[in-house]
Amino acid sequence: MDLTLSDEQRLLRESVDRFIAETYTADHRRRAANEPAGFSPAIWKQFAELGWLALPIDEAYGGLGAGAVETGIVMEAFGRGLVSEPYLSTVVIGAALVAACGTDAQKQAILPRVADGSLFLALAHSERTARFDLAEVGTTAVKMPDGWRLDGQKIAVLDGNAAGQIIVSARIANNNGASGSLCLFLVPGDTPGLARRDYARLGGGRACNLDLAGVRLPAEALLGDGGDALAAIEAVVDRAMAALGSEAVGIMQMLLDTTLEYTKIRKQFGRPLSANQVIRHRLADMAMQTDEARSMALRAALMVDAEPVARSRAASGAKAKIGKCARFVAEQSVQLHGAMGVTEELDIGSYFKRLLAFDTLFGGSAHHYRRHAALVGRAHA
Structure with missing residues (x-):
């Protein structure tokens, strides 16, 4: 290839x-x-x-x-x-x-x-009890004579504070009170009954939590024909994890380049840090971890249009591996910069925070190791 x-x-x-x-x-x-x-x-x-x-x-x-x-x-x-x-x-x-x-x-x-x-979008899907399970949705949508009524709460809505349209996931409530298919709704940001509580995200950007209390929507707010949207949500989240993996690789490469340059100019006992063989070995390990992460991110990107199990295995494998590589590179960079690595004078701390946020977004390494293992079982079933 x-x-x-x-x-x-x-x-x-x-x-x-x-x-x-x-x-x-x-x-x-x-x-x-x-x-x-x-x-x-x-x-x-x-x-x-x-x-x-x-x-x-x-x-x-x-x-x-x-x-x-x-x-x-x-x-x-x-x-x-x-x-x-x-x-x-x-x-x-x-x-x-x-x-x-x-x-x-x-x-x-x-x-x-x-x-x-001219239009910003945001996906409101995560809920407090879900623990990264994309199928776990407690928000309800009730069919009304003139449209829909949504009730529920969402957390960690990326950039939801600025979104003109928020795509909200909800379970259709059946006549007997049981929850039905998972659907998506287009909710304008200024809709009555929608409360947004925004906050700064670790490493830059903002997010918000949503409260939906009797939010009334027209019939055309339903995204698509009302079929179950779980498969589409899983595919898009896998695509997002591939993109996030590439972003993490960019951060890791910047940390590696910055640390390498610093060790060339920072001297101890009259010699640059980079002259120390132990430091060279650590820099080599950082470079190796960055290249491994780049390979995993590319594999996930190449697999986004594959059949669902193969696609999700590639996405979860990349998320888990890149998360571990990113933490290693970030920690080495901070340590090799010494006390300077945690000051506002350098950007090292900002990059470190963004990588910590990456490791948590859509589930950390442990979650995706478990998901990958479960998907392997499905592939062999």
């Missing part, structure tokens, strides 16, 4: 790398963190002008029709810059769910607005 990038992919990587290097300084990140939304709307507009928001959207809806590998190229560069813009929540997750589940009318109404940067 030829894994070299095509000319178009190389040009995409060069353009994203150049933009991030020129724009995402430490000062910019601090200014973006102080924005009400937690990111810079002006930068988001530039993303749209450069075509990055349209990248994975089908050409019929104003997109470019690119795949998960191209998304991974963008996300790896975003990792190097600690980008806080809601690319994952809006483009990778939100737009993909609309494309997978929505009617043609819903796609026409939403996807072009995502591509041009």
